[in-house]
Amino acid sequence: MxxxxxxxxxxxxxxxxxxxxxxxxxxxxxxxxxxxxxxxxxxxxxxxxxxxxxxxxxxxxxxxxxxxxxxxxxxxxxxxxFPTGITLIGSDRYFFRGVDATELARRHAYEEVAEWLWTGELRPGVRFTAPAEALTAARRAVGALPPHCGSTDRLRVAVVAAAAADPLRFDLSREAVLGGARSLIPTLVAALPTVTEDRGPADGAADGGPEDEAADGAAPPRLARQLWPKLTGRPADEASLAVLDTALGLLIDHDLAASTLAARVAASARAHPYAVVSAGLGVLEGPLHGAASGLAHRMLAEVLERGGAAPVVADHLRTGRRVPGLGHRLYTGEDPRAHTLFELLAEIPQAAPALAAARDVVATTARHTPLHANVDLALAVFSVSSGMAAEAGETVFAIARTAGWIAHALEEYGERPLRMRPSGQYTGPQPPQPLPTVVSQ
CATH class of the missing domain: 1.10.1660.10 (Multidrug-efflux Transporter Regulator; Chain: A; Domain 2)
Known part of the structure; x- marks a missing residue:
C-alpha cells in the first residue's frame, strides 16, 4: 500500500x-x-x-x-x-465512482478510499480521529456487555453510545454528516477490546493503547493499524497491515447489498447517520452476508487440522450445506476482491498454509460444481494465518462497510424522502372476516 x-x-x-x-x-x-x-x-x-x-x-x-x-x-x-453514482459492478470487476476499486484499494489507505467515495476527491494522508466524549461513552457501553458478546454486538452498542454523545446528530447537512462519519469510524475501532495473545479479547471496558491514539501533535495512526490489535494479539508487520488496509478499502462498498439497502431505507426516512449505520449492522450479522467469512474461517481451520479439503468438503455436501467462501451471484469468475487479497497474501510466508488450504477447497469443490473463491474465503485465509478469531472477518467487513453506508446515506438524503415504500401483495383471508373468538384460559 x-x-x-x-x-x-x-x-x-x-x-x-x-x-x-x-x-x-x-x-x-x-x-x-x-x-x-x-x-x-x-x-x-x-x-x-x-x-x-x-x-x-x-x-x-x-x-x-x-x-x-x-x-x-x-x-x-x-x-x-435505484440510481447511484457510487459503485458499478460488471464483467467481473467493480468500480468506485468510475475508478477500478481494486487498484484504488491497493494504492491508497482506507481513509483515502472513504473520502473518494464520500466526496469524489482524494485527500492523501487523511486520518480520522475519535472525539473524546464519544469514545468515552462508547467504551463504557461496550465494557458493560457480557463477555460472550461478539464484535458486532459491541459495534452496535458503540454506535448507539456515540450517537447519544452527539447532540448534533440530527443535522443532515453534508458537512455535518461527513464530520460525524470521520469521527464515528475510529470511535468504533477504539471501542473494541484489545486482543491479547494468551487470553483473547480483554475483559471489561475496551482499553486504549499505543495503537489507538497519536502522540501530542502527531497525526493518528492509520485506521488499519488501530484495528490490528483489536483482531489479534500477534505483533503487526507491514505486509499484514497492508493486507488489512487493502481489505478495508475493498469492502467499503459493493452496490446495493442487503445491508446497504437497509441503510438507504433508513436514510430515506431521514434517520440520522448513526441510525443508518445501526440499520446496516443489523443486516450485516446474517450468515449470508457479513458473517459468512466466519463460516469460511472455521472450514479452513478444519481443512488444516485434517490435512486436506476432501473430507471437509465431503462433510458439507453430505449434510446439504453449501461450501462457504465459494461463488458470488454478481461474478462469473473469481471475486476481484478475493483475487486482490490472494495476491497480497501470497507475499506473506505465514499465510502459505491457509492459502494452500483455500486453493485445495476450490479445486476439490470444482469436481462437483465450478465455483470460484469469493472475498469471504480470502478474509478467512487472512484471519486464520494471522491468529485471529473466526469473527475477525465480520469485524473487518463491518468497519469497512460503515463508510459505504455513509456514502449511500449522503446520496439518499438528496432524494425524495420515503421514496422506498413498496406495496405488499396481500395473501391473507379476504375481508370481511368475523371478529376472532376469544380463547378462554
Whole structure:
C-alpha cells in the first residue's frame, strides 16, 4: 500500500465491457433487441472469453442509449433498482465512482478510499480521529456487555453510545454528516477490546493503547493499524497491515447489498447517520452476508487440522450445506476482491498454509460444481494465518462497510424522502372476516 497523491496515482482502467444481459438492462430492451442493434450496425460486439455469448463496449452502449432516449437502465421485472453514482459492478470487476476499486484499494489507505467515495476527491494522508466524549461513552457501553458478546454486538452498542454523545446528530447537512462519519469510524475501532495473545479479547471496558491514539501533535495512526490489535494479539508487520488496509478499502462498498439497502431505507426516512449505520449492522450479522467469512474461517481451520479439503468438503455436501467462501451471484469468475487479497497474501510466508488450504477447497469443490473463491474465503485465509478469531472477518467487513453506508446515506438524503415504500401483495383471508373468538384460559 503506497501513499500516492492525487489522480496521478491511478492507472486509466481499460474500456468496460458489458454482457448481453447488462447491455439489455442499460438500454431498457430485451436481449434479442440487442442483437438486432448489432445486425443493423448500431452496436458492435466481441465474443466473450470462452466463446460464451458476446460483450459490448459500455461507452458505445451509453451513446446508443442517449440516441434512443433511454437515460437510465431499466430495472429487471420485479427487481428494486435505484440510481447511484457510487459503485458499478460488471464483467467481473467493480468500480468506485468510475475508478477500478481494486487498484484504488491497493494504492491508497482506507481513509483515502472513504473520502473518494464520500466526496469524489482524494485527500492523501487523511486520518480520522475519535472525539473524546464519544469514545468515552462508547467504551463504557461496550465494557458493560457480557463477555460472550461478539464484535458486532459491541459495534452496535458503540454506535448507539456515540450517537447519544452527539447532540448534533440530527443535522443532515453534508458537512455535518461527513464530520460525524470521520469521527464515528475510529470511535468504533477504539471501542473494541484489545486482543491479547494468551487470553483473547480483554475483559471489561475496551482499553486504549499505543495503537489507538497519536502522540501530542502527531497525526493518528492509520485506521488499519488501530484495528490490528483489536483482531489479534500477534505483533503487526507491514505486509499484514497492508493486507488489512487493502481489505478495508475493498469492502467499503459493493452496490446495493442487503445491508446497504437497509441503510438507504433508513436514510430515506431521514434517520440520522448513526441510525443508518445501526440499520446496516443489523443486516450485516446474517450468515449470508457479513458473517459468512466466519463460516469460511472455521472450514479452513478444519481443512488444516485434517490435512486436506476432501473430507471437509465431503462433510458439507453430505449434510446439504453449501461450501462457504465459494461463488458470488454478481461474478462469473473469481471475486476481484478475493483475487486482490490472494495476491497480497501470497507475499506473506505465514499465510502459505491457509492459502494452500483455500486453493485445495476450490479445486476439490470444482469436481462437483465450478465455483470460484469469493472475498469471504480470502478474509478467512487472512484471519486464520494471522491468529485471529473466526469473527475477525465480520469485524473487518463491518468497519469497512460503515463508510459505504455513509456514502449511500449522503446520496439518499438528496432524494425524495420515503421514496422506498413498496406495496405488499396481500395473501391473507379476504375481508370481511368475523371478529376472532376469544380463547378462554
Amino acid at each position: 503506497t501513499d500516492q497523491a492525487g489522480a496521478a496515482g491511478f492507472t486509466e482502467p481499460p474500456a468496460q465491457r458489458l454482457t448481453t444481459r447488462e447491455t439489455a438492462e442499460r438500454l431498457g430492451v430485451k436481449p434479442e433487441t440487442v442483437y438486432a442493434y448489432v445486425s443493423r450496425g448500431q452496436l458492435s460486439s466481441n465474443r466473450a472469453p470462452g466463446g460464451r455469448g458476446s460483450t459490448f463496449d459500455a461507452a458505445e452502449v451509453d451513446a446508443l442509449a442517449r440516441r434512443t432516449g433511454r437515460r437510465e437502465p431499466a430495472a429487471p421485472a420485479g427487481a428494486l433498482s
